[in-house]
Amino acid sequence: MAKRRVVTTTINGRQTEFLCEPRQTLLEVLRDTLDLTGAKEGCANGNCGACTVLMNGRPVDSCLVLGVETEGAVLETIEGVAPVDGLDPIQQAFLENAALQCGICTPGFIMSCKSLLAENSDPTENDIRFYLAGNLCRCTGYDKIVRAVLDAAKKRNAEPAPA
Amino acid sequence: MRDFEYEAPASVAEAVKILSRHNGSARPLAGGTDLIDQIRTGRHAPQVVVDIKKIPELSVLELTAGGLRLGAAVPCYRMYGDPRISAAYAALADSARIIGGIQIQSRASVGGNLCNSGPAADSTPSLIALGAVAVIAGPAGQREVAVENFCTGPGKNVLAPGEFLVELKLPPRLPHSGSHYRRFIPRNEMDIAVVGVAASVVLDGSGEKFVSARVALGAVGPTPLFANEVGKLLAGQPVNEQTIAKAADAARAIARPIDDMRGTKEFRLHVTGVLTRRVIEESVQRARS
Ligand SMILES: Cc1cc2nc3c(=O)[nH]c(=O)nc-3n(C[C@H](O)[C@H](O)[C@H](O)COP(=O)(O)OP(=O)(O)OC[C@H]3O[C@@H](n4cnc5c(N)ncnc54)[C@H](O)[C@@H]3O)c2cc1C
Ligand code: FES
Ligand code: FES
Numbered sequence: 001m002a003k004r005r006v007v008t009t010t011i012n013g014r015q016t017e018f019l020c021e022p023r024q025t026l027l028e029v030l031r032d033t034l035d036l037t038g039a040k041e042g043c044a045n046g047n048c049g050a051c052t053v054l055m056n057g058r059p060v061d062s063c064l065v066l067g068v069e070t071e072g073a074v075l076e077t078i079e080g081v082a083p084v085d086g087l088d089p090i091q092q093a094f095l096e097n098a099a100l101q102c103g104i105c106t107p108g109f110i111m112s113c114k115s116l117l118a119e120n121s122d123p124t125e126n127d128i129r130f131y132l133a134g135n136l137c138r139c140t141g142y143d144k145i146v147r148a149v150l151d152a153a154k155k156r157n158a159e160p161a162p163a
Numbered sequence: 164m165r166d167f168e169y170e171a172p173a174s175v176a177e178a179v180k181i182l183s184r185h186n187g188s189a190r191p192l193a194g195g196t197d198l199i200d201q202i203r204t205g206r207h208a209p210q211v212v213v214d215i216k217k218i219p220e221l222s223v224l225e226l227t228a229g230g231l232r233l234g235a236a237v238p239c240y241r242m243y244g245d246p247r248i249s250a251a252y253a254a255l256a257d258s259a260r261i262i263g264g265i266q267i268q269s270r271a272s273v274g275g276n277l278c279n280s281g282p283a284a285d286s287t288p289s290l291i292a293l294g295a296v297a298v299i300a301g302p303a304g305q306r307e308v309a310v311e312n313f314c315t316g317p318g319k320n321v322l323a324p325g326e327f328l329v330e331l332k333l334p335p336r337l338p339h340s341g342s343h344y345r346r347f348i349p350r351n352e353m354d355i356a357v358v359g360v361a362a363s364v365v366l367d368g369s370g371e372k373f374v375s376a377r378v379a380l381g382a383v384g385p386t387p388l389f390a391n392e393v394g395k396l397l398a399g400q401p402v403n404e405q406t407i408a409k410a411a412d413a414a415r416a417i418a419r420p421i422d423d424m425r426g427t428k429e430f431r432l433h434v435t436g437v438l439t440r441r442v443i444e445e446s447v448q449r450a451r452s
Contacts, residue, residue: 002166002167003168023164044203046266058269060269061266064266068171069214
């Protein structure tokens with residue numbers, strides 16, 4: 001078996017070291033080694049986006065990244081989204097707009113949405129649908145999700161920027 | 164997933180050494196959006212995965228008077244994220260914007276798209292239309308191959324054991340030129356092309372005459388096809404409906420599609436004609452503006 005390696009990353013602002021085999025995906029490392037089970041495995045081949053995390057600020061499917069590739073990377077997962085005293089405006093908007101049913105797809109949608117709003121603070125419905133094309137939902141339907149993202153953008157734009 | 168070793172060389176020479184040492188059982192890893200799933204499903208069983216993203220040349224994205232240098236591992240988002248590149252090499256930016264969704268575009272490279280050598284690869288027709296040349300490194304040094312000669316069959320290309328793609332070189336954009344790539348898919352996004360067409364045209368100063376043109380077709384043959392006849396037919400002709408209709412007919416004559424779950428042969432031929440017309444028209448618009 002290939003030798004395990006020590007990988008050093010920053011996950012949700014904290015320096016994190018883990019041991020992994022080359023064949024382990026980032027999704028496996030997050031879920032099985034680090035107990036960060038927020039990212040979900042829907043398809044394991046890059047089609048559903050349930051495993052979306054941010055790597056150096058960009059959304060990636062963590063099932064299509066090797067754990068060893070993240071040496072030195074800055075990672076953000078759903079576990080790091082909520083502030084200590086509540087929810088992120090995106091999470092709040094998903095709740096208020098009933099943009100989830102079973103919730104399997106939600107962590108992935110929220111991570112993609114975070115990245116979308118960081119790039120484009122005032123997206124149109126079309127921008128949102130195009131940007132979220134790599135995230136699939138099998139139960140809620142996309143209208144409520146799109147409405148939640150529009151609402152999240154409004155909420156964020158109304159809030160004073162964090163210091 | 165199957166077991167393999169992982170290496171991340173920091174130079175072209177070191178990568179060639181590793182690839183040669185394993186004589187075919189090592190595979191380069193760029194964005195991994197094809198490779199990781201191919202290992203998981205057993206289509207490829209490399210003993211060593213060679214991560215090429217730490218090699219500086221592979222991340223070069225440089226626009227100069229001499230043209231564009233596109234490192235083989237540059238992810239799609241960097242291409243459409245640069246307004247100068249999306250303007251000068253519009254067909255390539257069109258391709259980069261529709262490969263997978265946003266997560267795929269964060270990682271997937273044009274180099275990986277080319278080396279995977281699928282007949283429906285969305286960026287290869289654009290590379291061909293824009294006259295790109297592949298720079299290949301190997302045990303015997305570097306060599307260059309025009310992209311239209313790179314793929315040799317479904318999943319097959321000219322790379323010999325020990326060789327890998329370093330970068331793509333695109334010639335400078337000429338005045339009064341424009342390019343476009345478009346594909347037909349039944350959905351709006353996240354699907355494999357039923358047909359894809361790329362064109363790049365150069366007009367004269369009046370914008371009413373084709374000086375030259377290059378057209379390439381995807382998903383209508385065992386490899387992406389360079390439709391050389393179409394370009395020849397357009398050169399020197401006035402920009403009008405008849406000229407473009409003739410070009411579309413010529414593209415249909417070059418296409419060699421098969422029947423499969425994505426479309427029948429007849430349908431693909433029809434779509435080839437329609438897309439060729441639209442892609443040339445849009446390239447003309449872009450050349451004029
Ligand atoms: C959900 C999903 C959607 C997709 N949608 C599209 C789409 O719309 N259009 C499309 O064309 N493709 C699509 N793809 C396929 C894939 O994303 C593209 O082919 C992508 O460009 C591959 O690039 P990569 O950097 O990820 O390559 P990798 O997966 O890293 O490599 C691909 C292959 O090329 C080899 N390779 C990579 N770089 C080099 C090099 N420099 N030298 C030699 N060999 C090399 C690898 O060994 C491997 O065999 C999709 C894939 C997924 C999972
Ligand atoms: S589990 Fe990664 S995209 Fe579906
Ligand atoms: S809420 Fe169930 S898949 Fe989206």
